Amino acid sequence: MDSKIVITCACTGAETTKDQNPALPTTPEEIADAAYEAWLAGASILHLHVRDQNGKPTQDVQVFRRTIELIRQKCNMVVEISTGGAVGDTADERLRPLVELEPEMASLDCGTVNFGDDYIVNTLPVMRRFAEEFRGHGVQPTLECFDLGHIYASRILIKEGLLTPPFHYGLVMNVPGAVPYTAENLEVFKKALPEGAYFTVMGIGKSSLPAQYGAIATNGWMRVGFEDNVYFAKGVLAKSNAELVERAATLAKIAGLSIATSDDVRSILDLRG
Numbered sequence: 001m002d003s004k005i006v007i008t009c010a011c012t013g014a015e016t017t018k019d020q021n022p023a024l025p026t027t028p029e030e031i032a033d034a035a036y037e038a039w040l041a042g043a044s045i046l047h048l049h050v051r052d053q054n055g056k057p058t059q060d061v062q063v064f065r066r067t068i069e070l071i072r073q074k075c076n077m078v079v080e081i082s083t084g085g086a087v088g089d090t091a092d093e094r095l096r097p098l099v100e101l102e103p104e105m106a107s108l109d110c111g112t113v114n115f116g117d118d119y120i121v122n123t124l125p126v127m128r129r130f131a132e133e134f135r136g137h138g139v140q141p142t143l144e145c146f147d148l149g150h151i152y153a154s155r156i157l158i159k160e161g162l163l164t165p166p167f168h169y170g171l172v173m174n175v176p177g178a179v180p181y182t183a184e185n186l187e188v189f190k191k192a193l194p195e196g197a198y199f200t201v202m203g204i205g206k207s208s209l210p211a212q213y214g215a216i217a218t219n220g221w222m223r224v225g226f227e228d229n230v231y232f233a234k235g236v237l238a239k240s241n242a243e244l245v246e247r248a249a250t251l252a253k254i255a256g257l258s259i260a261t262s263d264d265v266r267s268i269l270d271l272r273g
């Protein structure tokens, strides 16, 4: 499995708007189409946020359910529900889709951090509560770390037995007000991970492409998509999420890697399936 790389597509996010890129998928139908195209292009995991009828972020279980049903009609992509939600969401709101839908995977945010002029709150007690729900519902977490201290916070939960291997981290770099993406910072993050942990590198905004190279260089996995970055190149909007996935897959192949399938991910991370 070592020479396989996993690509996640984060096709919608909670904060990206159609004003930033008109190709942003927001309805269940648009998200399912985007997911399928991304899967065909090489993404094996979908990081899923959904929107209400007005295009605003929501943690409404029915919208998640409908979107996942539509995806399932098209492909077997691993669906990773967001429990980060949108800035300002309560812990209860963020957890509801996980509790009710029991997805194979979901994100578990590992600390409090600036989000531009906003912020997200994940104290240790909040993280413990989330970890207990993940365990109770058999959901594999992606431990999203927006700063170095978040990795150490996750390690407290590991020591307490609330998180168990296999570990999968999402190293989210370049959120405004948090750690910038640099090759050196990625190396430091990697060194702080528990032994044997898998990790996906996520570069926000203009750091998306450098972070993809960083992932390849450090034996990590890649995440691309409009949640992280709406541009294909400087001043050039991406036509679709699939276009970004396709380039990530090409970079990986040039580096001699093969692209993991969704079933590869299920086997590597021991997902329920």
Ligand code: KMH
Residues within 6 Å of the ligand: 013, 014, 015, 082, 083, 084, 085, 086, 087, 107, 108, 109, 115, 120, 144
């Ligand atoms: N939308 C951000 C506030 C996650 O999905 O777990 C949080 C986020 C992280 O996107």
Ligand code: ZN
Residues within 6 Å of the ligand: 010, 013, 014, 047, 049, 082, 084, 107, 227
């Ligand atoms: Zn997210």
